[in-house]
Amino acid sequence: MRKGIFAVFCTFFLFISLVWAPWAHGQDGDRKADIQKKLSSQFVLAKLTADGSDIVTAGSVLVLQKNGFQMCSIAFPPPTSSYKDGSISIGFGDRMSWAMKLPMGAKAAPATVPQRKFVAGEKFWVTGIDVQDDGVVFQVYSDPYPDVRYWGRLKFSYSKKSIPSADALSKTIAEVLTVQPNDNASENASQQLTPEQTAEPAQEQALAPIALPPPPAATPPPPPKTISLGQTRDEVVAILGQPQKVVKLATKEMLYYPDMKVTLVKAKVADVQ
Numbered sequence: 001m002r003k004g005i006f007a008v009f010c011t012f013f014l015f016i017s018l019v020w021a022p023w024a025h026g027q028d029g030d031r032k033a034d035i036q037k038k039l040s041s042q043f044v045l046a047k048l049t050a051d052g053s054d055i056v057t058a059g060s061v062l063v064l065q066k067n068g069f070q071m072c073s074i075a076f077p078p079p080t081s082s083y084k085d086g087s088i089s090i091g092f093g094d095r096m097s098w099a100m101k102l103p104m105g106a107k108a109a110p111a112t113v114p115q116r117k118f119v120a121g122e123k124f125w126v127t128g129i130d131v132q133d134d135g136v137v138f139q140v141y142s143d144p145y146p147d148v149r150y151w152g153r154l155k156f157s158y159s160k161k162s163i164p165s166a167d168a169l170s171k172t173i174a175e176v177l178t179v180q181p182n183d184n185a186s187e188n189a190s191q192q193l194t195p196e197q198t199a200e201p202a203q204e205q206a207l208a209p210i211a212l213p214p215p216p217a218a219t220p221p222p223p224p225k226t227i228s229l230g231q232t233r234d235e236v237v238a239i240l241g242q243p244q245k246v247v248k249l250a251t252k253e254m255l256y257y258p259d260m261k262v263t264l265v266k267a268k269v270a271d272v273q
Helices: 002-042 092-101 166-174 185-191 195-207 233-240
Strands: 055-057 061-064 069-073 080-084 087-089 115-118 123-132 135-141 150-157 177-179 245-249 252-257 260-265 268-272
Antiparallel strands (some): 245 252, 260 268
């Protein structure tokens, strides 16, 4: 009798396992896909050169909201920090794992690797977002400080058995990383008119007589606009006008025009592409 009850129990347990496991796995996959979709809409990845030494295409500029995010020189594998209980830190296991990835000469003395702790208010690029079974990992990349570029990885962990919703995880990430708004956004918003503001002028124009345009004047084409190294930001704007997009990082500022990118260092032209 006992053997029969035990056999029924085992059969029932096996049935539940076969039915529950695929369903639970499917739920986790949907949660991870939702997280990836939401983060991709919030953060635009910057593209690096083949050797990883510079930014090719600008992406979202992240503003750090917490102190203590440790990075190292891009000449070495990036360390992984974790955000937990309101603070950023590197656990003993992560530190040992990072040390094992270092070249032979640096493994004996990881402290010789150029490292820097970033604090709240500092900025850097996001170059990768990896949604894993137990957390989301951001890979970031800094401008030179002063001549060394740094990179690192920041993990937002969660339980494999309880993956949070995309909205909940996004709120947690916002406690540490936010996207720097576009400098031109406020200008564009101020230039937009409400329907009430535009309705009256439109009616007046409809009632006004239509005047024939004057014949075009024969004027020579304007000289090409050129930018030289060492010019100030005001000189660049005076020649090219206001840029479509502005990205600021430390002492570097990049002005984006339809067919040109002007890089300023300490408010003077350092590169034109």
